[in-house]
Amino acid sequence: MATSEQRVALVTGAARGIGAAVARRLASDGAAVGVLDLEESNCGATVDAITSAGGQALALGADVSNADQITAAVDRLAKEFGSVDILVNNAGVTRDNLLFKMTEQDWDTVIAVHLKGAFLTTKAAQKHMVARKYGKIVSLSSISALGNRGQANYSAVKAGLQGFTRTLAIELGPFGINVNAVAPGFIVTDMTDDTARRVGVTPEQLQQAAAEATPVRRVGYPEDIANAIAFLTSDESSFITGQVLYVDGGRKMAS
Numbered sequence: 001m002a003t004s005e006q007r008v009a010l011v012t013g014a015a016r017g018i019g020a021a022v023a024r025r026l027a028s029d030g031a032a033v034g035v036l037d038l039e040e041s042n043c044g045a046t047v048d049a050i051t052s053a054g055g056q057a058l059a060l061g062a063d064v065s066n067a068d069q070i071t072a073a074v075d076r077l078a079k080e081f082g083s084v085d086i087l088v089n090n091a092g093v094t095r096d097n098l099l100f101k102m103t104e105q106d107w108d109t110v111i112a113v114h115l116k117g118a119f120l121t122t123k124a125a126q127k128h129m130v131a132r133k134y135g136k137i138v139s140l141s142s143i144s145a146l147g148n149r150g151q152a153n154y155s156a157v158k159a160g161l162q163g164f165t166r167t168l169a170i171e172l173g174p175f176g177i178n179v180n181a182v183a184p185g186f187i188v189t190d191m192t193d194d195t196a197r198r199v200g201v202t203p204e205q206l207q208q209a210a211a212e213a214t215p216v217r218r219v220g221y222p223e224d225i226a227n228a229i230a231f232l233t234s235d236e237s238s239f240i241t242g243q244v245l246y247v248d249g250g251r252k253m254a255s
């Protein structure tokens with residue numbers, strides 16, 4: 001989606017899955033992209049895909065829940081590419097279990113990566129955006145925000161990110177910054193493949209069950225989410241802020 005000038009985007013958790021697809025899409029729309037994941041060395045495939053298509057990308061290694069690491073990574077991107085205009089808070093993990101079996105560690109890990117990670121990354125990025133009076137922030141929520149058996153920790157953070165999004169839309173709107181969330185349904189990635197193995201079915205069986213429970217009768221792919229985020233980070237959505245866009249093939253309504 002074309003913008004009038006080159007933007008600099010940061011996508012967290014961009015070594016694979018949804019984050020990788022978002023990074024590739026924003027780059028193909030003209031942004032220079034910071035490809036951030038836990039290990040810089042794991043970002044190579046995404047960076048190569050972008051640069052071999054003629055785009056600009058920088059691999060960044062950081063744990064989003066570590067204040068020093070994420071602040072250094074955001075500042076390095078701003079220094080090397082000149083600004084941070086777009087942030088996609090995508091990094092995520094699951095530690096699913098029924099509440100009575102969920103450990104304190106399962107709870108703390110999911111809260112730290114999704115909620116503390118989005119807080120620290122957004123705090124580090126917004127100062128660059130405020131200085132230029134321009135910014136687009138999108139965080140990954142989920143249909144699990146509405147409740148999902150075995151995901152008390154994950155649904156809590158995905159609902160929390162919706163409140164975070166609405167609040168930052170109010171705080172940052174006067175500085176030219178749009179803040180929205182995308183809430184995917186079932187998207188085929190390593191994360192959903194791991195879920196299949198954990199519940200004792202094959203990824204294909206879980207995908208078939210998910211497709212049958214979805215009004216459009218298919219599962220989603222990372223590109224479906226990248227399409228929505230491309231719009232929400234483009235200048236064409238500049239009057240949209242504080243929204244949660246469900247990209248789920250209608251599954252939210254069918255559940």
Ligand code: NAD
Binds near residue numbers: 019090184191
């Ligand atoms: P994925 O597991 O395939 O990829 C997640 C990426 O995040 C990995 O590369 C991982 O290394 C990285 N990551 C994890 N912890 C990190 C940390 N502390 N710091 C930096 N990077 C870290 O997952 P995915 O399916 O692509 O999911 C991406 C996002 O979309 C997540 O926030 C997830 O909760 C959300 N989501 C996914 C689905 C789905 O069906 N796949 C549905 C709804 C929401």
